[in-house]
Amino acid sequence: MMRFSVCIGSVLLTAVAACGARIACAQEVSKEKASAREAYAKLLAMFPEDHQGLGKDHYLLVTTEHQPMTYGLVLSAEAMHLRSVPNDESRRRVRLAARWLLDNSDLDRDGKPGWGLPQPWESFCKTPNPLNHPYTITTSIVLYGFLDALKEPCCLPEADQKAIRSLMANVAMRWCRHIWSEGFGGGYFWYSPNPCNEIFSINASSMFSGAMVRLLKEQGDALTAEERQLVEDRVDEEAKAVVATMIMRKGLPYWLYCPQPNKFNYKHSNDLLHHVYTLWGIETYRDYGGRVKLPWTRAQAIESVDRFVKDGQICALPQDVGIERRFKPLRLWDVGMILAFYGKWGQPQQSQQVLDAAEKMAPWPHLPLFPMEKTGDSSFYPRHAAHLLYGLSLYCFSP
Helix, strand or coil, X not given: CCCCCCCCCCCCCCHHHXXXXXXXXXXXXXXXXXXXXXXXXXXXXXXCHHHCXXXXXXXXXXXXXXXXXXXXXXXXXXXXXXXXXXXXHHHHHHHHXXXXXXXXXXXXXXXXXXXXXXXXXXXXXXXXXCCCCECHHHHHHHHXXXXXXXXXXXXXXXXXXXXHHHHHHHHHHHXXXXXXXXXXXXXXXXXXXXXXXXXXXXXXXXXXXXXXXHHHHHHHHHXXXXXXXXXXXXXXXXXXXXXXXXXXXXXXXXXXXCCCCCCCCCCCECCHHHHHHHHHHHXXXXXXXXXXXXXXXXXXXXXXXXXXXXXXXXXXXXCXXXXXXXXXXXXXXXXXXXXXXXXXXXXXXXHXXXXXXXXXXXXXXXXXXXXXXXXXXXXXXXXHHHHHHHHHHHHHHCC
């Protein structure tokens, strides 16, 4: 298994010397985390309190808009920050982000809850989905934000807590009843509510399933017994489909973006962002006691992410034999999600290496979407940078 440089003692050292080596290593990690927290504070300042999700987007260059995905990621990041380091700013930020998401759960005005993009998006279909059309991945990230915020309930007004639980239950029922298909050895949540998007985009479906498993375990009383059973059945069937479409390559699990056959004949493998999204959902399912046995171990999942790193450089595609060798530039949200993955399931040294790589992309904290030397575009895109804020929060503030 590939590892970043790690402080370890020789197996020939005495027990006392080995203990001393471990203490020295722990002190070094502590010093690095202190520096990482300073970096977090600087990056957080790029998301002003009164409009934490407002900004330019790579796909919407003309205007600045509020992005629900950004609010969801900042909500998760600051909820973790608040649990670890109680402070008034994080408390305000959590309340404001949660309130914005509550107030804007139906931006397409169809009477149904969900969160999407403030711009039209083609999303496989010949006719673009309209602005504010909900997407499964965006809705998943918002749900994770709500669930993280509810772990620190004293920072949210009781009325908002009640409204969040009710809203999450409504979202769960909408997707489980109407945005779901059987297939691929189990079942899957669609890419979006548009029937044209009835496709197994594995990363989005897996992320949503992970949110549903957390909803069951952490806020199950928001659902009736019948609703809980439906959600439980759906996440188990989704796990079966993820297992059935997994490609074991050199002993490690990978997935195509959409398994074959699919109506768009899309054959590409997941890039780093979408590989981590996929693992995030299914590994959350594992952590919360999912009943479907996963044929890979947690160690294999971590090593599959390690394969996106070569010679100390983070890559957008896994660097192993068997993947198509198309060029794909590394993006800031790729870096953010590998940082999040290592912050949750990896080692501190791995997180620090990723942070070091992020700091080389441009002067911190004004980070562009791509490394500056690749495009010359120095614009700050909050939706992409929020992934890095989220990953950095997991590194800095996880227990």
